[in-house]
Amino acid sequence: MPAMKAAFSHIAVFGRPNTEGLATPLSAILNTIAKTLPKARVGLEAQTAASAGPIAGHKPELADLPTLAQSIDLAIVLGGDGTLLGVARQLAPFNIPIIGINQGRLGFMTDLDIAQIDSQLPAVLMGQGVPEERSMLDVSVMRKAAHSSDWSAVFQATALNDAVISRGAISRMVELDVFVDGYYMQTLRADGLIVATPTGSTAYALSAFGSVLHPRLQGITLVPVAPQALSSRPIVLPWPVQVTVMVNDGAGTELHCDMQALTSLKDGDRIVIHPSAHLVRLLHPKDYDYFSTLRRKLHWSANPVLVGRPDPLFPSENA
Secondary structure, eight states, X not given: OOOOOSOOSEEEEEOOTTOTTOHHHHHHHHHHHHHHOTTSEEEEEHHHHHHHOOOTTOOOEEEOHHHHHTTOSEEEEEEOHHHXXXXXXXXXXXXXXXXXXXXXXXXXXXXXXXXXXXXXXXXXXXXXXXXXXXXXXXXXXXXXXTTOOOEEEEEEEEESSEEEEEOTTOSSOEEEEEEETTEEEEEEEESEEEEEOTGGGGTHHHHTTOOOOOTTSOEEEEEEESOSSTTOOOEEEESSOOEEEEEEEOTTOEEEEXXXXXXXXXXXXXEEEEEEEEEEEEEEOTTOXXXXXXXXXXXXXXXXXXXXXXXXXXXXHHO
């Protein structure tokens, strides 16, 4: 993947509101921006600023996300993957690159740790980061009006990680009919169904024994949650594809998108999931290595002699 070239000129910082101790990491980020790009305009999302309070030595522009999105050319997100997911979905239509600084627990998408701000953030600010595009899903719930044959959308959302149909608070399984591009696939009795992007394959889908999909892979995965039939296995589907799920028997069933948007479902509802027209643009440090992230986050075993060394058969690919 080619690296960015030009330094950024208008940068906004976003954090997780109502988080204690925001002022210290925000101060470190703003200090680094000021030292690296002293002429750059710097914005701070208004709710983040309110949670942090005054930051000594800095007076960034304060605005809400929709206002900042109109003019910034880089977003820095401080928090965990959940914070980045929320910001990324909103910035995707504006084609703004995003770099995440991890202040959460796991952090698959937030590349930099707080301790790496001084060492790795300056190069990214100067345009030396590695860009990567991530696909999203558009999710709609279609429902028939009472005494009518007309369908209408009662819920719409976008998901960067996944759309999850789950049994909610009820104790019994749900029954779902699954269609792929109009073809009937199966009737699933389970605690739920996860429809995940490659980005979301390391989220809830991973804990339900789904496959890890490389983020550059064009596809999605369907992962049953605790299915009644042991032969109901995860399946990876090509991109683009439309998945339709009909709720047959599922009183109390719910739909979550990225575990941040939620709606209740009724029997007969159809959940329609297809590729979004918008992509999320992530920006990684110039030494970014996806497999290194997997080793660190999933605690895969590693040979210390080989870490950071290229395959000798393909030196130009890994240099």
